[in-house]
Amino acid sequence: xxxxxxxxxxxxxxxxxxxxxxxxxxxxxxxxxxxxxxxxxxxxxxxxxxxxxxxxxxxxxxxxxxxxxxxxxxxxxxxxxxxxxxxxxxxxxxxxxxxxxxxxxxxxxxxxxx
Amino acid sequence: xxxxxxxxxxxxxxxxxxxxxxxxxxxxxxxxxxxxxxxxxxxxxxxxxxxxxxxxxxxxxxxxxxxxxxxxxxxxxxxxxxxxxxxxxxxxxxxxxxxxxxxxxxxxxxx
Numbered sequence: 001x002x003x004x005x006x007x008x009x010x011x012x013x014x015x016x017x018x019x020x021x022x023x024x025x026x027x028x029x030x031x032x033x034x035x036x037x038x039x040x041x042x043x044x045x046x047x048x049x050x051x052x053x054x055x056x057x058x059x060x061x062x063x064x065x066x067x068x069x070x071x072x073x074x075x076x077x078x079x080x081x082x083x084x085x086x087x088x089x090x091x092x093x094x095x096x097x098x099x100x101x102x103x104x105x106x107x108x109x110x111x112x113x114x
Numbered sequence: 115x116x117x118x119x120x121x122x123x124x125x126x127x128x129x130x131x132x133x134x135x136x137x138x139x140x141x142x143x144x145x146x147x148x149x150x151x152x153x154x155x156x157x158x159x160x161x162x163x164x165x166x167x168x169x170x171x172x173x174x175x176x177x178x179x180x181x182x183x184x185x186x187x188x189x190x191x192x193x194x195x196x197x198x199x200x201x202x203x204x205x206x207x208x209x210x211x212x213x214x215x216x217x218x219x220x221x222x223x224x225x
Binding site: 004006040041042043045056090092097098100102103104105106107108110 | 144145147149154155156157158159162164202211212213215216217218
């Protein structure tokens, strides 16, 4: 069981579609993260939210748009994605964004772009 | 560079001990982590060690840290079929608190 919940578990979309990935945690964590993981690779950081404000954007293309509506929720809005964006998208949270707080991961959303 | 190095594959007989090794780059890293990823799942935090420790034991898991050589290992005692997964070593960079993952070690359990 994971304390970070991601929906949907799987998503197939066309390059012209608009969809959103959702992440929720109720551990009172104030830092939340989006990672992208390609097959047989480690996760790569995309975005970090700290106290509901975007603190890190790792030069992610604008077709990915994060949103943090409140301290428990993190969304990733998708629009006009490319086939190479197919991957496992992982959400994580931690107490805060300092180095001494481990990150807890959700099970991810497996995204396929047709 | 910022590479965390791990061997990509380890094969162990059920009941034996598994030892997964990792080398990291930032000698001032404060925390080092081991994550487990089963097929189709996210990363599960297995254990972590603070940089002022040499060893940490948690049930079947033993983490050893050699700061001089920047070497970290994870020992799983009495390896079970449920331990079959990819194990990621990760360090937190002291300068920016970013977590850097190794490429992961796939642990295969032989009957």
